[in-house]
Amino acid sequence: MSNSPTKKGIFNASVLQNRGLGDKFSRLSLELEKKAHIPFSNASAGQFIQIDVSNLALPDEKLIPGELSDSARRNILLRRPFSFADIDSSKNSTIVEILYCVLGPATLRMKTLRTTDIVNLIGPLGTGFTISEDKKLAILAAGGMGAPPLIHLAKVLKNRCPNTEIIAFVGAKTKIDLSFFDIKTDKLKIKSDVILGEFAKHNIKTVVSTDDGSVGFKGFVTETLADWLRKNKPDGKNAIIYTCGPEAMLSATAALSSEFKIPCQVSLERRMACGTGLCQSCAVKCRDKTSGGTLYKLCCKDGPVFWSDEVVWE
Amino acid sequence: MGIKNKDIDLSVSLGSVKLKNPLITASGTCGYADELDDFMDINLLGGFITKSITLKPRLGNDVPRIVETDSGMLNAIGLANIGVEKFIQEKILMMARYKTPFFVNIAGQTIDEYVAVAEKLSQCPRIAGLELNISCPNVKQGGITFGTDPALVRQITTEVKKVVRDKILIVKLTPNVTDISVIARAAVDCGADALSLINTFTAMVIDIETKRPVLANRTGGLSGPAIKPIAVYLVNKVFNEVGKPAGVPIIGGGGIRTASDAIEFIIAGATAVTIGTAGFIYPDCAVKIMEGIKTYCLKHKISLAELIGSLK
Ligand SMILES: Cc1cc2nc3c(=O)[nH]c(=O)nc-3n(C[C@H](O)[C@H](O)[C@H](O)COP(=O)(O)OP(=O)(O)OC[C@H]3O[C@@H](n4cnc5c(N)ncnc54)[C@H](O)[C@@H]3O)c2cc1C
Numbered sequence A: 001m002s003n004s005p006t007k008k009g010i011f012n013a014s015v016l017q018n019r020g021l022g023d024k025f026s027r028l029s030l031e032l033e034k035k036a037h038i039p040f041s042n043a044s045a046g047q048f049i050q051i052d053v054s055n056l057a058l059p060d061e062k063l064i065p066g067e068l069s070d071s072a073r074r075n076i077l078l079r080r081p082f083s084f085a086d087i088d089s090s091k092n093s094t095i096v097e098i099l100y101c102v103l104g105p106a107t108l109r110m111k112t113l114r115t116t117d118i119v120n121l122i123g124p125l126g127t128g129f130t131i132s133e134d135k136k137l138a139i140l141a142a143g144g145m146g147a148p149p150l151i152h153l154a155k156v157l158k159n160r161c162p163n164t165e166i167i168a169f170v171g172a173k174t175k176i177d178l179s180f181f182d183i184k185t186d187k188l189k190i191k192s193d194v195i196l197g198e199f200a201k202h203n204i205k206t207v208v209s210t211d212d213g214s215v216g217f218k219g220f221v222t223e224t225l226a227d228w229l230r231k232n233k234p235d236g237k238n239a240i241i242y243t244c245g246p247e248a249m250l251s252a253t254a255a256l257s258s259e260f261k262i263p264c265q266v267s268l269e270r271r272m273a274c275g276t277g278l279c280q281s282c283a284v285k286c287r288d289k290t291s292g293g294t295l296y297k298l299c300c301k302d303g304p305v306f307w308s309d310e311v312v313w314e
Numbered sequence B: 001m002g003i004k005n006k007d008i009d010l011s012v013s014l015g016s017v018k019l020k021n022p023l024i025t026a027s028g029t030c031g032y033a034d035e036l037d038d039f040m041d042i043n044l045l046g047g048f049i050t051k052s053i054t055l056k057p058r059l060g061n062d063v064p065r066i067v068e069t070d071s072g073m074l075n076a077i078g079l080a081n082i083g084v085e086k087f088i089q090e091k092i093l094m095m096a097r098y099k100t101p102f103f104v105n106i107a108g109q110t111i112d113e114y115v116a117v118a119e120k121l122s123q124c125p126r127i128a129g130l131e132l133n134i135s136c137p138n139v140k141q142g143g144i145t146f147g148t149d150p151a152l153v154r155q156i157t158t159e160v161k162k163v164v165r166d167k168i169l170i171v172k173l174t175p176n177v178t179d180i181s182v183i184a185r186a187a188v189d190c191g192a193d194a195l196s197l198i199n200t201f202t203a204m205v206i207d208i209e210t211k212r213p214v215l216a217n218r219t220g221g222l223s224g225p226a227i228k229p230i231a232v233y234l235v236n237k238v239f240n241e242v243g244k245p246a247g248v249p250i251i252g253g254g255g256i257r258t259a260s261d262a263i264e265f266i267i268a269g270a271t272a273v274t275i276g277t278a279g280f281i282y283p284d285c286a287v288k289i290m291e292g293i294k295t296y297c298l299k300h301k302i303s304l305a306e307l308i309g310s311l312k
């Protein structure tokens, strides 16, 4: 299936909902103007949008977490990139959902968005995940903040690849960092039996781990993934790994991919000024297959999704 | 009915090159043009300036290459580009699809390199002119040393001018000098057909947790709205002290985001204006700025020619 860059554009969107998920996370649903229909109906999981939040006000001082009270006062100039967590595109409306974590001045301002507010965005941007219907097994590995594109991908795989078995490995520092996945913590009885709503609703078997062991297995997501691969030895020709998370985790997953000979796609993050291929700020060091040397690709255009064996991991 | 926006003539001349309006993309901020296709009709622009092109391809710096600052950003891309050979083979034909005149920005580590790049490009009929980047602050042995030393500016302008044939030669100045007019005069004396200013200010952002600079290159160039008032001042200074007496046009830029920003530069003495950082946020903003300039001219019953350098 094609995952190549689609035509992109600048669109206004009105906020349908901006719902908090725990203290640090939120889910923002945006309804795009009509003319966004064609580009967004062709968008793929793993692509992203750039949102202009430079003109939003800060939340009330009391609502600003102490550790952000200083940096919150910085002005915003550039747009901020966010992966799709879902796209719902019908003839009459285009709805894009993003999941965001409050980390600094822009995401703090996003918390103040209310239903019917208007924001401006550019998208769909970049190159998303490659999907092939003939895979027997798709392994999703999400670390920390890397959840959003994999939540979208899970839905797309379920719809498009009915014959593919999907299993997910999800890791976070601690229990509350799993909020993106709609975690049902209060109902938990056994620590390792964690239900993540976002995957459970598609009947995707999920293995959860936390660094502190507050839920699921204690340890890194790459450890639970490695254990599972060792035990199950899936046939690499019929399987694929999709992963998103901190770069150290992606590089460890890339190593597992070559050890077990399973192709792997990683979704990377870089600081972006434009997000549209204009500025070259988002360089990703890659192997140059023709010369044997290295070259820089652009995270915003050639990525954010790359094959793990083309990236030079440092 | 009276005159409308569409009847306003915004055409200007840079030496022998006529632009249908004064809006030009700034070097390094608009890729090789095709990246903008989805957002705007490139043919609406007055001109297009490419990323700096060097003799050999350059990979550029490690990341982070950019960091946001209050009302601005630092970049240290490190002149990442495909090199002049590949540029000629792959990009010129693509860019020739547009009617907009395009200018190729060139950079190098030695005078010989500049001359070699200029020589190759001057054989391409579709190129309207070359912009000499003697001001990129990111490359250790290159940029900055040329643009801050009047003797080197004379030498490099003279040598490149010899090979550019019918193309116009624009010299792009760095603001990282004590007196920018001294450098401007050196360029004009040695044959610059136009001056372009300003490039970015050398700057640093420190991560106070690690006590390290945020950029891998340690320093970067500050661009965006933060530099605009300084850029307006410098354009006016160079216009009064060099451009106007010598009859050499100025391409002004630095932090332009709105039509009123652009009009400030024109009043200060700029014949044309460049849009850089602002295009990262609104890639189609040049078109809106152009409409805004027309509206202004209509409202004030003034032609663009009269507006240039009209500062009281
Ligand atoms: C392609 C892509 C997709 C993304 N998708 C999501 C998403 O779905 N959900 C989500 O919550 N976040 C996502 N992000 C990250 C998000 O863009 C940043 O968290 C956001 O820009 C922070 O803005 P801020 O002003 O609130 O905080 P800032 O103060 O700008 O940043 C907070 C902290 O994060 C660091 N940081 C910011 N941007 C980056 C970056 N690009 N790479 C590495 N470090 C960075 C800063 O150094 C700082 O320490 C994505 C980033 C990229 C590049």
Ligand SMILES: Cc1cc2nc3c(=O)[nH]c(=O)nc-3n(C[C@H](O)[C@H](O)[C@H](O)COP(=O)(O)O)c2cc1C
Pocket: A279, A280, A281, B026, B027, B028, B029, B051, B052, B075, B077, B079, B105, B133, B136, B172, B198, B199, B200, B222, B223, B224, B225, B227, B253, B254, B255, B256, B274, B275, B276, B277, B278
């Ligand atoms: C990401 C980035 C890359 C740039 N690359 C170049 C370059 O290759 N050559 C050059 O002469 N100027 C380069 N510049 C400088 C711009 O052309 C312009 O002079 C400067 O950014 C000021 O204008 P602005 O504030 O409108 O961006 C670059 C600027 C940015 C932000």
Ligand code: FES
Pocket: A271, A272, A273, A274, A275, A276, A277, A278, A279, A280, A281, A282, A298, A299, A300, A301
């Ligand atoms: S962010 Fe500008 S090229 Fe990728």
